[in-house]
Amino acid sequence: MSLCPDLPRPGFSFDNCKRNAALESRGYKSKGFVKTGTTIVGVCYKDGVVLGADSRATGGNIVADKFCDKLHKMSNKIFCAGAGTASDCDKVTEMIRGQIALLELNSGRDVRVASVVRIIKQYLYRYQGHIGCALIIGGYDATGCHLHSIAPHGSSMELPYLTMGSGSLAATAVLESRWKPDLDLEATKKLVRDATAAGILNDLGSGSSVNMVVLTKKGNETFYPYDIVCAKGVRSGLYDFPSGTTKVLRTKVIPYEIEKVEVRGASEEDEPMDI
Template sequence: MIADVDEPISTGTTLVAAHFKDGIVIAADSRTSSGSYVANRVADKLTKITDSIYCCRSGSAADTQCIADAVAYHLAFYEMQTGKPATVEAAANVFRNICYKYRDDMVAGIICAGYDDERGGGIYSIPPGGCLVEEKRVISAGSGSVFISGFLDALFKNNMSKEECVDLCLKAVSLAIHKDTSSGGVCRMAVITKDGVERKLFLNNELVQYEG
């Protein structure tokens, strides 16, 4: 039986971004799905935009990758013209403008996060439709977020250490993978500070195990 090309395709993911004392931690699962079909088990949903700014992508993988490439191009041109690094807020606004302009043609939810010398660590959410919300604490997005938003709110603390923040994000993504049938694979993570970006990978057997 051939599927109707106009039939909506369900997509799922889990994204987390959190502030800690010296910067930002972002994390995501790695499953890319098309309905019940798992297209990629180890996708990287954390995309580099500049040396100190990353985005977390949810929605259509093709749409979000296209948007991320466009934003990276705009910011590279901006940095070349001005001779200074782009701010996280500026990157988030470019994401917002593109997502809003093509809101009827693309399925894209973005978390833009990073570090700049003007405001330090920053997290901005651009949900489908193209609005822009700055997050001061912790945020989750994607289908797995419904299982972990309360968990994150309860355990998040201001001025956490890097280790505490990494542990919280790993526990949250692990819980979402356990509960959400559309999330799975490994946990990819990035720690962003004034010193640069540290990437981390937690394989499936390194995730926090939950029962029930």
């Protein structure tokens, strides 16, 4: 009790709700939440790591890109699957990839997965979650295969299978029911595909195709796409109407005169234009 004289009250705390209500009464509007949509999956098997991700990028309720690449190459045997804000994931992984390349040149050997995780988590921790970048890092190094997840505020954990994003709840159900310690490559690829497809089919922010990368001792093998889950449907009817289907009630022609403009070449007296 001398070390902790004031124990927290049991139950839920609504102090922030009261604070937000007081700020709104003074004219300060609270910022709304940001909805992101992604399903990324990583699974370790006996010879390496398999990463999978969907390919839909959304802006609110609009599908901005149907073929968004969410699997970022960090080195020859290390890849990173990103969820959250697309621009943050792209720029953070691009910046860290440059640091990793310099590290490999200076040391003369391949970088380890733990080093990549340490560099990224230290960078994200500085911004306390304001960079919307949730990552799953998988790879193969001198100590074997590894799979880590990094939250936007910098915390990380290492597990044999991981999933992140708004479709992670559906993907987790598939992983927990079917994962085994010593899966072979084909079974692992099928598991990653089904887990990612579960997120695609049960989450509006995830969609299109399943992209996949296999990381082993020999290097990486990418599958873009591995499977198209939400293929575009075929129109059931014909929408080409012949000319004259719509009746023309009246026609009016307005003549439009084009003004003649004289065009001349530049002379020595003309001043150059500033840019």
